[in-house]
Amino acid sequence: MKIRNLTKKMDDNLVLKDVSFDLQAGEVTALIGRNGVGKTTLFSTMTGIYLPDEGDVFLDEKSIYKHPEVKQQLFFLEDNMNHFNTYSVQTVVKIYKQIYTTFDEVFFNELMEQFELPMKAKLLSFSKGRKALFFIILAFSLNVRYLLLDEPMDGLDIIIKKQILAIIKDTVKKRGTSVVIASHRLEELEAIADRVIVLKGASVELDYYLEDMRTDAVKIQVAFKTKKIPDFVKNNAQLLYRNGRIYTLLVTENASGFLADLRLEDPVLLEEMTISIEDIFTVHLANDKIDYYEI
C-alpha cells in the first residue's frame, strides 16, 4: 500500500501535510504522535472516509478513491465502535461477512470460544475490555491484507492487553497481514512493532525500523570527571535525562565512533542501555529541551 503526499485540512486547520510512506506485508507499524496530531485523520484519509485535499493512496497500484473495490483488502478499526452497541455479536458478524468475503469463520469461532465471548449477547452488555477484544477478533477474522487500528488497547487491563498483543503478533506472522497501530502508549507497542512512524506538526517526522535503529544507535549513561561536557557530546548526542552529573544520552548515528571518542575522555561512568520507542518519542516530540549546563 502506498500513501503518497497526503494533505488534509479539517476546517481551516492543516492536519496532514505531504504525508508519504509505504506499508509492507507482515509488518507491525506503530503510528505515534501526540494527542490531536492527526493519527485518526490519517487513518480516515487512508481509508477514504475523508477525501484528501492533495495526494493519493494506492493499493496494488490502484487509487483507493478511484477504485473503492480495493478497499475490501483493508479495514480501519476506529477507537470507538459505539454505533454497534445495540446490535448482537451475531448481527455485527453478519454485516461484516457480507462486506468482507474473505471472512475466516473458523478463526473467528475459535477465538470467540477461547476468550469465552457469547455470540448472542448485545455489545451493550459487554464491558469495555470485552468489547475491544471482540472488535480485535472481528478485525483479524476479516482476513484483510491491511489493518489500521486506532488505539485498540485504550483503557484495557493488562491481561486483555497481553491477549490482544498475542493475537496481533500471531496473525501477522501466520497471514502476513500489515498492521498499523496508532497509539501514544508506546511501551505497549514495543513488544510487537517492527517499524515506527512519528507524526509531528502535520508531517512525518521519523520513519524507521526498530531493528535498524537499535543497530545504528546507542543509549548510554555517562558521567564525566569534571563538570565540562565535551563539545562532541553536545553536538552529536541527544540528552534524554539528567540526574545530577549522570547524563542519559541517545546517539542515532555512528554510535561506535561516538563510543570510542567517549572512552578517550575516560568517564567515571559509561554504561550502555536498551533503547525504547519512548526514548525516540521523548527526543523528537518533547517541547522542552533539557539543558546540558543545568548542574
Ligand SMILES: Nc1ncnc2c1ncn2[C@@H]1O[C@H](COP(=O)(O)OP(=O)(O)OP(=O)(O)O)[C@@H](O)[C@H]1O
Ligand atoms: N471533524 C473534524 N472537524 C474539524 N476538525 C477536526 C475534526 N476531526 C479532527 N479535527 C482536528 O484535527 C486535528 C487532528 O485530530 P485527530 O483526531 O486526527 O488527532 P489524533 O492524533 O488522532 O489525536 P488523539 O491522539 O487525541 O486521538 C485536531 O486538531 C482536531 O481538532
